[in-house]
Amino acid sequence: MTKEREFDVIIVGGGPGGYVAAIRCAQLGLNTACIDNFVGKDGKSSLGGTCLNVGCIPSKALLESSEHYAQVSGGLESHGIKISGVKIDVSAMIQRKDDIVSRLTGGIAGLFKANKITSIHGHGKLLDGKRIEVSSTSDPESKEIISAESIILAAGSSSIDIPCALVDGKTIVDSTGALDFDKAPKKLGVIGAGVIGLELGSVWQRLGSEVVLLEAQDEFLPVADQKVAREAKRLFSKQGLDIRLGARVTGTEKKGRKVIVEYEDKSGTQTLELDKLIVAVGRKPNTDNLFAPEAELLLDERGFIEVDSFWQTNIPGVYAIGDLIRGPMLAHKASEEGVAVAEVISGEEPELNYDVIPSVIYTHPEIAWTGQTEQHLKRAGEKIKVGSFPFAASGRAQALGETDGMVKIISHQETDQILGVHIIGPQASELIAEAVLAMEYSASTEDLALTIHAHPTLSEAIHEAALAVDKRALHIPN
Numbered sequence: 032m033t034k035e036r037e038f039d040v041i042i043v044g045g046g047p048g049g050y051v052a053a054i055r056c057a058q059l060g061l062n063t064a065c066i067d068n069f070v071g072k073d074g075k076s077s078l079g080g081t082c083l084n085v086g087c088i089p090s091k092a093l094l095e096s097s098e099h100y101a102q103v104s105g106g107l108e109s110h111g112i113k114i115s116g117v118k119i120d121v122s123a124m125i126q127r128k129d130d131i132v133s134r135l136t137g138g139i140a141g142l143f144k145a146n147k148i149t150s151i152h153g154h155g156k157l158l159d160g161k162r163i164e165v166s167s168t169s170d171p172e173s174k175e176i177i178s179a180e181s182i183i184l185a186a187g188s189s190s191i192d193i194p195c196a197l198v199d200g201k202t203i204v205d206s207t208g209a210l211d212f213d214k215a216p217k218k219l220g221v222i223g224a225g226v227i228g229l230e231l232g233s234v235w236q237r238l239g240s241e242v243v244l245l246e247a248q249d250e251f252l253p254v255a256d257q258k259v260a261r262e263a264k265r266l267f268s269k270q271g272l273d274i275r276l277g278a279r280v281t282g283t284e285k286k287g288r289k290v291i292v293e294y295e296d297k298s299g300t301q302t303l304e305l306d307k308l309i310v311a312v313g314r315k316p317n318t319d320n321l322f323a324p325e326a327e328l329l330l331d332e333r334g335f336i337e338v339d340s341f342w343q344t345n346i347p348g349v350y351a352i353g354d355l356i357r358g359p360m361l362a363h364k365a366s367e368e369g370v371a372v373a374e375v376i377s378g379e380e381p382e383l384n385y386d387v388i389p390s391v392i393y394t395h396p397e398i399a400w401t402g403q404t405e406q407h408l409k410r411a412g413e414k415i416k417v418g419s420f421p422f423a424a425s426g427r428a429q430a431l432g433e434t435d436g437m438v439k440i441i442s443h444q445e446t447d448q449i450l451g452v453h454i455i456g457p458q459a460s461e462l463i464a465e466a467v468l469a470m471e472y473s474a475s476t477e478d479l480a481l482t483i484h485a486h487p488t489l490s491e492a493i494h495e496a497a498l499a500v501d502k503r504a505l506h507i508p509n
């Protein structure tokens with residue numbers, strides 16, 4: 032009988048949580064193995080998890096391509112640039128997206144080699160005694176057991192299915208299917224006006240689809256600051272996204288190549304005939320078949336793996352990170368947890384500041400924020416002061432022709448410490464980094480106000496919003 036392979040650390044999952052944890056473990060001198068079961072479009076193993084294969088990266092590639100298309104088909108007229116005869120080749124756009132995915136996922140494989148990480152393609156399952164059963168993705172009967180001192184579970188998440196709109200991969204798709212339409216559907220429905228629904232709805236709306244978003248909740252983007260959410264709803268509706276709030280989908284029926292969607296709103300039962308329907312109602316942790324009953328791993332009441340403040344599960348030496356545990360389902364949150372857990376395993380006591388994780392929605396304009404929203408702080412009874420600055424008053428935004436949106440800063444009334452920064456506008460995803468850094472250093476609005484920003488830049492809007500908190504903005508009346 033061959034001896035079980037043994038490692039210092041085994042990581043289950045090769046997404047931004049798992050692959051980053053593997054690299055950091057290897058840097059710290061640990062003999063590391065990473066098991067991942069993802070199979071790419073070419074039928075081969077593909078590291079990088081949801082994020083690189085079917086999430087962050089491919090969605091941003093399509094958002095970028097579709098935004099170029101929207102710009103050249105009429106979006107540049109105010110610059111005096113008139114272009115006629117613009118054509119869209121959807122298959123070339125999808126191929127570009129696939130090429131980006133292959134380059135990046137191949138890059139992770141290269142990093143694994145360079146760091147001497149043992150990469151295992153297969154399905155990992157936690158057994159008792161810190162052992163992992165690895166089964167082949169092509170032949171589940173082919174199994175190997177490996178063991179380690181420490182185990183990191185980083186199996187990520189997958190789309191939530193709803194029985195009233197079962198995904199068939201043709202007419203009704205999840206976010207993965209929506210990255211691969213062969214042409215812009217004439218009439219496209221999206222269930223769920225959350226981050227993923229808005230991003231994917233925007234892609235196809237820019238390429239010519241008539242898009243209806245059906246959202247069960249009455250409030251638009253409740254996770255965002257409500258001033259920003261109101262502005263976003265106004266701008267997205269102006270672009271042509273038909274956002275129906277208080278619209279709960281209750282059923283679907285196939286009719287030839289179309290789908291009839293039934294939903295309830297204030298006025299009763301409504302129906303819509305669509306060419307395609309995207310189900311984007313959230314994601315659930317991949318805990319199915321991740322651990323054997325005898326492992327006795329504890330989950331919380333929402334089905335996430337229960338961890339302590341050092342990401343350790345109820346089993347000593349077994350950790351969990353990323354979309355499998357509480358907190359926002361974001362790639363950068365998963366990666367930071369991956370680094371932190373590797374350091375815990377090496378005997379360090381790392382800290383991760385969950386209060387200043389940036390959130391971004393890559394619509395046009397982009398939305399980005401960090402820290403608390405005004406509605407949350409008010410509910411908590413905090414004494415706050417607020418300043419905002421519209422991009423319409425920014426010279427750089429005027430030059431860009433991107434004047435929609437604003438920067439809003441909330442700080443503590445007495446200490447002046449920044450509690451939240453909310454941006455809707457051009458390059459919000461990049462601008463938010465300044466706010467994250469400021470808040471990481473517990474900066475006050477005065478600190479931001481004292482910082483010199485280059486002129487003319489979009490970042491001046493952050494400077495002006497900080498000044499506006501104390502009613503001393505220079506380029507708007509206070």
Ligand code: FAD
Binds near residue numbers: 186352354
């Ligand atoms: P994952 O990336 O899900 O990786 C887990 C990996 O483990 C997968 O490869 C999976 O196949 C594998 N696996 C699962 N179970 C097993 C097992 N038992 N054995 C072996 N392998 C297993 N986040 C952002 O921050 N920015 C964005 O712009 C963004 N855009 C997104 C767009 C879309 C369309 C989607 C769907 C998600 C997006 N996200 C974004 C969310 C982001 O993708 C996730 O938060 C992130 O990937 C979580 O990382 P993870 O490492 O925890 O898990």
Ligand code: AMP
Binds near residue numbers: 281
């Ligand atoms: P997120 O979790 O941010 O991806 O958002 C998913 C959204 O889908 C949430 O805002 C939910 O309210 C919404 N949702 C869930 N089920 C339904 C449904 N049956 N009909 C319409 N919207 C739904």
